[in-house]
Amino acid sequence: MIRLSGIRKAYGRTVALDGLELEVEEGEFFCLLGPSGAGKTTTLKTVAGLEPPDTGTVALDGKDMRGVEPYDRGVAMCFESYALYPHRSAYDNLASPLRSPRHRLPAAEARQRIGAVAELLGISGLLDRPVGQLSNGQRQRVALGRVLVRPARAFLLDEPLSHLDAKLRQQMRAELKAIGAVQHTTTLYVTHDSVEALALGDRIGVIREGRITQTGTREEIWYQPYDTEVARAFGRPRINLLPGVVTESGVRSDGGVDLPVRAQAAPGTDVLVGLRPRDIALQGEGHELTGTVYVTEVLGRSVEVTVRLGTGEQRVSLVVPRADAARLRPDDPVRLVVRPENLLLFEADRPERPGRRIETQP
Numbered sequence: 001m002i003r004l005s006g007i008r009k010a011y012g013r014t015v016a017l018d019g020l021e022l023e024v025e026e027g028e029f030f031c032l033l034g035p036s037g038a039g040k041t042t043t044l045k046t047v048a049g050l051e052p053p054d055t056g057t058v059a060l061d062g063k064d065m066r067g068v069e070p071y072d073r074g075v076a077m078c079f080e081s082y083a084l085y086p087h088r089s090a091y092d093n094l095a096s097p098l099r100s101p102r103h104r105l106p107a108a109e110a111r112q113r114i115g116a117v118a119e120l121l122g123i124s125g126l127l128d129r130p131v132g133q134l135s136n137g138q139r140q141r142v143a144l145g146r147v148l149v150r151p152a153r154a155f156l157l158d159e160p161l162s163h164l165d166a167k168l169r170q171q172m173r174a175e176l177k178a179i180g181a182v183q184h185t186t187t188l189y190v191t192h193d194s195v196e197a198l199a200l201g202d203r204i205g206v207i208r209e210g211r212i213t214q215t216g217t218r219e220e221i222w223y224q225p226y227d228t229e230v231a232r233a234f235g236r237p238r239i240n241l242l243p244g245v246v247t248e249s250g251v252r253s254d255g256g257v258d259l260p261v262r263a264q265a266a267p268g269t270d271v272l273v274g275l276r277p278r279d280i281a282l283q284g285e286g287h288e289l290t291g292t293v294y295v296t297e298v299l300g301r302s303v304e305v306t307v308r309l310g311t312g313e314q315r316v317s318l319v320v321p322r323a324d325a326a327r328l329r330p331d332d333p334v335r336l337v338v339r340p341e342n343l344l345l346f347e348a349d350r351p352e353r354p355g356r357r358i359e360t361q362p
């Protein structure tokens with residue numbers, strides 16, 4: 001179990017962590033998601049003991065880590081900028097953690113462990129090659145393997161798949177969680193890729209400017225985002241956020257489009273209505289919206305259609321199967337359908353902070 005409380009860390013005048021609170025349960029796979037500079041790597045280094053916090057405490061398995069050296073914390077960390085021995089073979093690089101006095105294993109057991117990890121990472125055929133001769137993606141997998149071969153109290157992984165091409169990345173993502181060691185070991189996994197976080201995380205923590213904005217399961221993050229920024233971070237194409245005003249019966253968006261969302265907010269409140277592109281359809285049951293086609297863009301098997309609503313001031317994008325969009329041309333009138341339960345509601349964004357989610361009534 002990893003627990004960070006009240007962590008503050010500044011580098012000169014840059015505040016990297018600003019009162020960070022984070023708890024990763026025993027055996028959990030926890031994804032820390034945030035944009036560049038949010039403090040993700042600093043969080044991992046703080047857990048590993050590579051950066052002492054200015055204030056706050058780090059506890060591993062309930063034990064305060066103050067004064068405990070990185071080597072003695074029992075965590076295995078993989079950096080994005082991996083430190084490997086370039087002249088040594090991939091095998092040697094994988095084996096080196098198992099040669100340390102702390103983790104020494106009988107040779108046969110070490111070989112077996114390395115073989116199993118290499119197999120899962122798809123690098124069995126590269127084990128004899130010097131790491132300096134491998135591609136970035138291959139090196140990254142060796143670096144990840146080096147972390148996973150040794151028993152640890154926790155794995156700390158910093159964007160371990162970032163150098164892989166899309167296909168391999170997707171494949172490795174699926175395999176990573178199937179690795180026995182990963183299943184049994186508390187893992188804190190850093191990424192700026194929301195698809196990766198949703199695919200991998202038992203829970204996800206969204207970090208922004210050195211603080212955790214929201215922690216939750218993928219369902220909680222998706223259906224109950226804390227604010228518009230969390231809502232924008234998940235889902236591609238991005239969530240539609242339509243500005244409007246709370247009325248007696250729902251929300252009237254700018255341009256006069258009525259949306260059936262009942263807010264726990266006073267009439268007249270400025271709000272944003274959130275509509276995910278995959279929750280808008282061209283047919284079916286639900287609340288109807290009318291508009292005209294603005295543009296269509298093919299995304300493989302589906303098509304993103306952008307529609308001007310009502311008088312045209314508001315645009316929404318939706319994702320529909322290619323067959324359904326085949327007949328659509330710019331300026332064609334269209335009818336859209338949304339299910340009221342899929343509508344999210346937020347306060348309007350303010351300069352000082354993104355709009356928070358507002359509870360809605362069924």
Ligand SMILES: Nc1ncnc2c1ncn2[C@@H]1O[C@H](COP(=O)(O)OP(=O)(O)OP(=O)(O)O)[C@@H](O)[C@H]1O
Pocket residue numbers: 011014015016034035036037038039040041042043192
């Ligand atoms: N050694 C350092 N010296 C000075 N500033 C630093 C140092 N390390 C990090 N920072 C600053 O602290 C902030 C957080 O950095 P951090 O590396 O934790 O972000 P990150 O979320 O991991 O970003 P990325 O996704 O780009 O790796 C940034 O503003 C960064 O510039």
